[in-house]
Amino acid sequence: MNKKLPVLCPSCTEELSVxxxxxxxxxxxxxxxxxxxxxxxxxxxxxxxxxxFFLSSGSLKDMAKQLDVSYPTMRNKVDDLISKINLMKDE
Known part of the structure; x- marks a missing residue:
């Protein structure tokens, strides 16, 4: 099992640092x-x-095929992730 580095404090939920x-x-x-x-x-x-996404050379069409979802579903997922990253960047 791969452990993921915790990023939030389990007590107060503030961001942890290394x-x-x-x-x-x-x-x-x-x-x-x-x-x-x-x-x-x-x-x-x-x-x-x-x-x-990186390993599929950035092809949403290929990823949609691999994951058996529609291209618009894949596009929405990418847009949501972009929005989340932009919010995190500004913090």
Whole structure:
């Protein structure tokens, strides 16, 4: 099972930040207070969708076929995701 990095505090639901990164090879540690990249703030389903889009060379027509949905349904899903990302960018 792949664990997804939590992005919201389980207590107050505010956005979490990254404090420490560790190299699994040499155990070097980087400590600080870093914002999460926007892509990681998306749900696992949204991240998978973007990856599928990328791997299908950005063809909504091909993705619609693969997922057995209509092109307008696929277009609406992309538009919704674009809107969500634009809102997150402005935060």
């Amino acid at each position: 404090e420490k990164l560790i190299c699994n090879s040499c155990e070097t540690q980087v400590v600080g207070n870093y914002k999460l990249p926007l892509f990681l703030k998306l749900s696992a389903e949204e991240q998978d969708f973007i990856m599928q």
